Amino acid sequence: MSAPATAAPTTPPHGSAPPEPRRRRRTTYGWSARGFSVPAVLVVAVLLYLPFLWTTWISFTEYNGLGSPSWVGLDNYRAMFDDPNFATSLRNTLLWVVGSITVPVGLGLLIAVLSHGMRFGGWLRLPFLIPYAISGVAVGVVWRFVLQNGGGLSQALDALGLPGADLRWLSDAPLNTLVMIGASSWQQSGVNALLFVIGLQSIPREPIEAARLDGASGWRMFRHMHWPMLRPLTTVVVGLSLVASLKTFDIVWIMTKGGPGRNAETLAVTMYEETFVNSAYGAGSAVAVFLSVVTFLAAITYLRRQLSPERVV
Amino acid sequence: MRLRHTGVAALAASTLVLAACGGDDDDAEGASGPGLINFYTDKGAWEPQFLEVSDVSETSLGLGLEFTGYSDAEQYSAFVRQSFRTDEKPDLFTWHTGSELEDLVAEDLLAPTSDIWRTAIDNGDVPEAMQEHFTVDGETYCVPMNAAYWVMYYNKQVFDQYGIAEPTSWAELITAADTLVANGVTPFYETNILFSFVWFQTLLAGTDPELYNKLSTGEAKYTDAGVVEVMEQWRGMLEAGYFGDPGDQTAPQDQLKAGTVAMINFGTFLSGQLNSVDMVSGTDYDFFVIPNVNPDLDQTSLIFETGPMCTAKGAENETSALQYAEWWMTDEAQTAWANARGDVSFNPKALVQDRLLADLNTQSGSGDYQLLERYFEATPTPVLTAALDGFSAFVTNPGDPLPILETIEAEAAAYWAEQG
Numbered sequence: 067m068s069a070p071a072t073a074a075p076t077t078p079p080h081g082s083a084p085p086e087p088r089r090r091r092r093t094t095y096g097w098s099a100r101g102f103s104v105p106a107v108l109v110v111a112v113l114l115y116l117p118f119l120w121t122t123w124i125s126f127t128e129y130n131g132l133g134s135p136s137w138v139g140l141d142n143y144r145a146m147f148d149d150p151n152f153a154t155s156l157r158n159t160l161l162w163v164v165g166s167i168t169v170p171v172g173l174g175l176l177i178a179v180l181s182h183g184m185r186f187g188g189w190l191r192l193p194f195l196i197p198y199a200i201s202g203v204a205v206g207v208v209w210r211f212v213l214q215n216g217g218g219l220s221q222a223l224d225a226l227g228l229p230g231a232d233l234r235w236l237s238d239a240p241l242n243t244l245v246m247i248g249a250s251s252w253q254q255s256g257v258n259a260l261l262f263v264i265g266l267q268s269i270p271r272e273p274i275e276a277a278r279l280d281g282a283s284g285w286r287m288f289r290h291m292h293w294p295m296l297r298p299l300t301t302v303v304v305g306l307s308l309v310a311s312l313k314t315f316d317i318v319w320i321m322t323k324g325g326p327g328r329n330a331e332t333l334a335v336t337m338y339e340e341t342f343v344n345s346a347y348g349a350g351s352a353v354a355v356f357l358s359v360v361t362f363l364a365a366i367t368y369l370r371r372q373l374s375p376e377r378v379v
Numbered sequence: 380m381r382l383r384h385t386g387v388a389a390l391a392a393s394t395l396v397l398a399a400c401g402g403d404d405d406d407a408e409g410a411s412g413p414g415l416i417n418f419y420t421d422k423g424a425w426e427p428q429f430l431e432v433s434d435v436s437e438t439s440l441g442l443g444l445e446f447t448g449y450s451d452a453e454q455y456s457a458f459v460r461q462s463f464r465t466d467e468k469p470d471l472f473t474w475h476t477g478s479e480l481e482d483l484v485a486e487d488l489l490a491p492t493s494d495i496w497r498t499a500i501d502n503g504d505v506p507e508a509m510q511e512h513f514t515v516d517g518e519t520y521c522v523p524m525n526a527a528y529w530v531m532y533y534n535k536q537v538f539d540q541y542g543i544a545e546p547t548s549w550a551e552l553i554t555a556a557d558t559l560v561a562n563g564v565t566p567f568y569e570t571n572i573l574f575s576f577v578w579f580q581t582l583l584a585g586t587d588p589e590l591y592n593k594l595s596t597g598e599a600k601y602t603d604a605g606v607v608e609v610m611e612q613w614r615g616m617l618e619a620g621y622f623g624d625p626g627d628q629t630a631p632q633d634q635l636k637a638g639t640v641a642m643i644n645f646g647t648f649l650s651g652q653l654n655s656v657d658m659v660s661g662t663d664y665d666f667f668v669i670p671n672v673n674p675d676l677d678q679t680s681l682i683f684e685t686g687p688m689c690t691a692k693g694a695e696n697e698t699s700a701l702q703y704a705e706w707w708m709t710d711e712a713q714t715a716w717a718n719a720r721g722d723v724s725f726n727p728k729a730l731v732q733d734r735l736l737a738d739l740n741t742q743s744g745s746g747d748y749q750l751l752e753r754y755f756e757a758t759p760t761p762v763l764t765a766a767l768d769g770f771s772a773f774v775t776n777p778g779d780p781l782p783i784l785e786t787i788e789a790e791a792a793a794y795w796a797e798q799g
Contacts, residue, residue: 131460133486151768215626237571237626237775326571326626327772342453344764345460345482 118358125351135348142352151328152353155336158243159312162332163364165247166254166311171303173251174258179288181259182266191263194256202253206320209249210236213321236322239329246330250317254310258303265299266292301372308368312361333357415445416470416696416703421455423448428719435715440706442699444471463488468691470700473524476512476687476752478759483689484515490690490697492704493519499708504726506744512752513687521687522704525716526725527646528739529577529682529753530666532653537564537641545667549585552670556621559641568631568643569622575770576763577644578616580754582609584680585672588749591680595757597795601766601788602781610773610780612672617777625774632656635664644669646684646753650736651721660733668739668748681743684753685725765790 125142127135146152177194181187197205212218213235224231236242269292277291315334318324324331324339331339333353341350414437418429426448433444449455462468463486474480483489496519499505505523513519531552538544538555541562546552556566569578584591586609593599594606616622623640632652634640643649650660658664671679688707690700706712713729721733723740731737743750751757758766769783 130482131457132463132482132488210628214628215624234626234775323572325768325771326575326775327768329772338453342457344761345456346761 121351121354124347125355127348129347130345131347138348142348143356145349146352146356151331152336154239154329155331155333158240158330159314159332161240161243162247162311162314163308165244166250166307166314167304169247169251170254170258171300171307173255174260174303175262175300177255177259178262178266179292182263187263191256191259194259196256197253198257200253202316203320205249205253206317209246209252209317210321213245213249236330237326242322242330246317246321249321250314254307258307261299261303262296265296269295297372301369305365305368305372309361309365312357312364333360414441415443416700417447417694418444418471419447419449419455419459419469420473421449421452422473423450425720428716431719432712432715436703436706436712439711440703442703442706444703463691468694470690470694470696471703472689472691474521474687474689476685476756480513480520480687480689481515484518484520488692489520490692490694490701491518491520492522492690492701495522495701495705495708498705502709503728504708504710504713506725506727508750509685509725512685512756521689522708523685523725524688524707525648525720526683526685526723527648528723528743529581529644529646529669529684530739531669532635532643532645532649532664532666534635534638534641535663535665537638545665546670548670548674549672550674556616556619560620564638565623565640566621566642567616567623568634568640568645569617569625569774570627570631571625571771571775572628573767574645575625575767575774576754578613578622578774579609579766579770580682581644581669582613582672584682584751585669585676586612587673588676588680588751591751592757595752595754597791597798601784601791606784607780610784613773614777614780617774622774625771632658647736647739648720648722650733654721660735665735666739668742676749678747678749680751681748682753683743683750684756686756759791759794761794762787762791 124135126137126139128138128141129135177191181190184190200208210217215234215237217235219235220231220233223229233241235245273295274287274291277287282291313334314332315338318330318332318335319338322330324335328336328339334357337350337353337357339350340346340353344350420429422429426446429444429446429448433446437443449458459469459472459474463483468488474483492513496505496510496513499522500507500510509523509526510519513521513523533545537559541558541564543555543558544551546555559566567578569575580591583594583606587605590599590603590605594601599606623634627634627639629637629639630652631643631645632649633656635643635653636656636658647666650666653664654660668679668681688704690697690704694700707716708726710726710728710730713724713726714731717724717729717731717736718733721736723736723743724731727740727744729740731740742748754766755763765787769787773780773783
């Protein structure tokens with residue numbers, strides 16, 4: 067390294083052009099900053115970028131986890147789109163997206179609005195929040211006991227003489243996907259309610275008071291005042307639900323293992339099934355890349371649309 | 380200059396932090412001390428039994444097992460595959476015969492065991508016929524970790540209650556099932572998870588064992604008339620109410636104990652599971668060899684399974700591991716193993732304490748039985764995956780079997796075409 071480039075800056079002479087020493091100081095400080103950022107950059111590169119690049123590369127190969135991958139071009143992608151199981155998986159994932167955005171977000175909003183401002187509202191929300199403290203796997207185990215053929219739900223319906231006791235909740239598609247969305251909503255609604263309550267509490271009092279003086283109340287107040295002012299938070303909640311639903315895995319795997327006959331698989335389960343059950347790492351990676359691209363595009367499209375200046379109130 | 384030094388210091392600090400995060404290489408060398416070899420298996424629940432045998436081997440051979448068990452077969456498979464890309468290859472590990480074994484051999488990852496087998500066969504420690512399942516391109520790899528036969532377990536109390544004797548023909552078996560159905564008892568256990576292939580295996584092997592074998596070698600098609608006929612027979616049995624709820628995730632031993640089902644078509648390792656729920660062999664439960672569907676066959680088809688215990692080529696303790704594998708085939712090891720597990724042994728000299736299992740061990744070598752490899756091991760992985768999915772859907776919603784067989788056949792055709 068040459069001496070002029072690394073020389074420590076001295077006090078700039080009065081009247082001389084300031085840019086040079088300022089630039090030099092910024093450059094030197096930059097090296098120091100880069101040095102401190104190296105661990106973080108390395109961690110991100112090694113744990114995130116490299117695996118993604120490796121997965122992308124593997125998706126263009128045939129590989130069983132042993133020996134060396136052999137290049138097959140787009141064959142894994144062609145096979146994936148030709149596979150009827152992939153179509154089922156895609157359909158189920160779409161059901162999860164629609165279900166996860168409507169049910170837990172809608173329920174969360176409803177709970178938040180009904181309990182907001184109410185005396186002992188926190189106690190009302192508490193039971194909904196408790197399931198969030200349970201892991202996704204535990205939720206799956208509990209609901210599997212309830213929903214399995216002849217399980218708790220069927221026995222309860224039978225005892226009460228209600229229809230549905232003979233339904234095979236976890237065996238028949240798309241019923242199994244729908245009830246799993248229900249189980250997932252049971253866990254997610256409470257935290258969504260909590261987020262919406264935070265949003266409601268952060269709304270300034272003045273415009274609400276002004277609207278009230280103008281005679282707004284009930285549905286009109288919510289529709290024209292609360293709802294628009296909740297938009298930033300709704301964007302976050304829906305965005306998180308969108309991404310989470312696209313990568314749904316744990317609850318499906320625990321409750322049904324994606325079956326029977328792979329009829330409850332989501333894209334994430336298909337990815338796992340191909341990679342670790344069939345040891346077809348190339349095919350599994352192709353699903354992983356497809357899922358990543360879809361998730362990325364969905365999230366970006368949604369956030370751009372929601373956060374564009376003309377939509378922000 | 381000061382800032383430059385700060386930058387260098389930051390880089391140095393970063394390096395130190397990363398080095399610290401990297402851990403100590405010495406800790407990763409493996410926990411094996413002298414006389415211990417690393418042993419990995421996906422049968423994590425069998426740890427007490429493996430350690431029981433390890434106690435015997437420590438005394439007898441001076442070698443013990445450093446046990447690492449996995450309870451998830453997929454994670455285990457991924458772990459073993461990954462380990463071959465590192466210097467931490469497993470000394471001893473359990474695996475599968477068939478295409479899974481061929482995959483490892485194709486990459487030259489296993490230590491050959493042909494000499495060990497020769498000695499064991501000469502000593503009468505293992506039937507020679509078993510060797511072919513461990514042989515790839517003329518070389519033998521691994522040793523049998525266990526052996527099990529697939530038989531029909533039944534709840535003795537239920538059989539006694541309805542005056543049912545052990546069936547000796549298929550017709551008698553169906554009559555027994557009809558009697559049970561008439562009395563509101565479900566005759567047979569069924570599941571749509573993993574073991575959905577069992578009744579396909581039983582019906583096909585008991586109808587046409589030659590077709591069963593040809594299916595596993597690609598010489599027959601899943602759409603052949605014989606296979607379709609078997610599926611139609613299975614469908615008839617499903618529709619007649621012979622089977623329990625395939626979606627019931629209650630463990631089979633609990634279903635038999637509770638009398639939810641009267642019979643379970645299962646591997647002899649179920650004995651250990653039944654004992655674990657306090658059912659007594661010969662008193663609470665018994666089993667019989669499933670009679671052939673086709674009475675004209677000379678021998679009774681008897682499904683057997685065996686899982687290999689392998690040594691990685693170039694493993695840290697390869698020599699000791701091969702020594703252990705050799706000992707594992709002896710009657711001393713197999714007596715300890717079979718009694719610890721409550722199962723049969725591949726070694727005819729092993730002294731199995733359970734009378735029922737001991738009798739079966741003797742019978743199986745009598746010549747009255749044709750031993751057929753379990754469908755799970757006999758079928759190449761991609762075909763097996765499609766078949767398990769298809770059978771799982773079929774037992775859940777019985778219907779026209781042809782679309783399922785066509786799907787499996789498409790996988791099979793692609794697989795065998797690739798094999799040339």
